[in-house]
Amino acid sequence: MYSVTAIAPVRATTALPKGTGLRMLVASYSSYSTSMAPAIGLCQRNNNNHVITKRNTRSISSAKPKSAIKEFFPKVETKQIIEVESGWRHPVYTEEQMKNIQIQHREVRNWSDWVALAMARVLRWGMDTATRYKHPVEGEKFGMTEKHWMNRILFLESVAGVPGMVAGMLRHLRSLRTMKRDNGWIETLLEEAHNERMHLLTFMRIAQPGLFMRLMVLGAQGVYFNGLFLSYLVSPRTCHRFVGYLEEEAVITYTRIIEEIEAGNLPEWAQMDAPEIAVKYWDMPEGHRTMHDLMLYVRADEAKHREVNHTLGNLNQKADPNPYTAIFRDQSKPRPSKGVDLTKPTGWEREEVI
Ligand SMILES: [Fe+2]
Ligand SMILES: [Fe+2]
Secondary structure (H helix, E strand, C coil), rough: HHHHHHHHHHHHHHCCCCCCHHHHHHHHHHHHHHCCCCCCCCCCCCCCCCEECCCCCCCCCCCCCCHHHHHHCCCCCCCCCCCCCCCCCCCCCCHHHHHHCCCCCCCCCCHHHHHHHHHHHHHHHHHHCCCCCCCCCCCCCCCCHHHHHHHHHHHHHHHHHHHHHHHHHHHHHHHHHCCCCCCCCHHHHHHHHHHHHHHHHHHHHCCCCHHHHHHHHHHHHHHHHHHHHHHHHHHHHHHHHHHHHHHHHHHHHHHHHHHHHHCCCHHHHHHCCCCCCHHHHHHCCCCCCCHHHHHHHHHHHHHHHHHHHHHHHCCCCCCCCCCCCCCCCCCCCCCCCCCCCCCCCCCCCHHHCC
């Protein structure tokens, strides 16, 4: 993959006529891709003991060794500003809560669920193909290395941030044009999109994708965004159920990774620390900042998305308030929350919360 991402554009540049836009495009890509030559799974620690991606010393361009990280994470410091902060604070998870997360499946109950499940299965197949995921047959070990898992994670997280934004955007626009309240859905949906983007940025701190993966992400986003946009206009309920089923798959993926780290099958990750961006975002406590811990946090987030989307899929899309931002009359009963202290993997039923 390295030779394709970094060297091929250089060769292509010399073969193109001088002064053409295409040549300039390929040349600029060449410098870009070389500086971001993938080193998935290859990491080292810097002076602050933070994991950084190990640069390939056979770099063929004059790009400075650390330029890749700078491009992905440009410093926000200016004369006046030290750092930017998010308005969304991530809820605190305990280790016990995260370890209690289980793989679960919500059974289909109507035609809308069938459509959602079928679409989720199609996407899962596409993702398996794109990331060359192979599930082991009974009694055999996973053939997936850190690099394979990372490819899958990056692809998964790059598309996972789309539905919340599409749904939030469409509900926002509907509220504007109908001049009616949204009843608290938009905030939860946008926060989910933000959370998924933080997953992506966290893993990008560990490994950056090559050209093939970036093209896959580009194509997938184009298809996925437009598909979801149209689908959400037709049936938002089916879309939330579909995302619920996708999140079930995400929980499965992260559970497999956690099991693989625990079984000693991913030795590089077993001794790696979580990047600083993750420590800050999840407020990871001292002594619980390993890659294994990071996977527990991400899986817990995915389990929350699973619950939220299955719950939203159970509601009247136009009339019902969002139970995750609601203040309930009867506070003595268990209620939906942002944390994972109480999880309902198949979602809260409408009668329980409305
Ligand atoms: Fe995610
Ligand atoms: Fe998710």
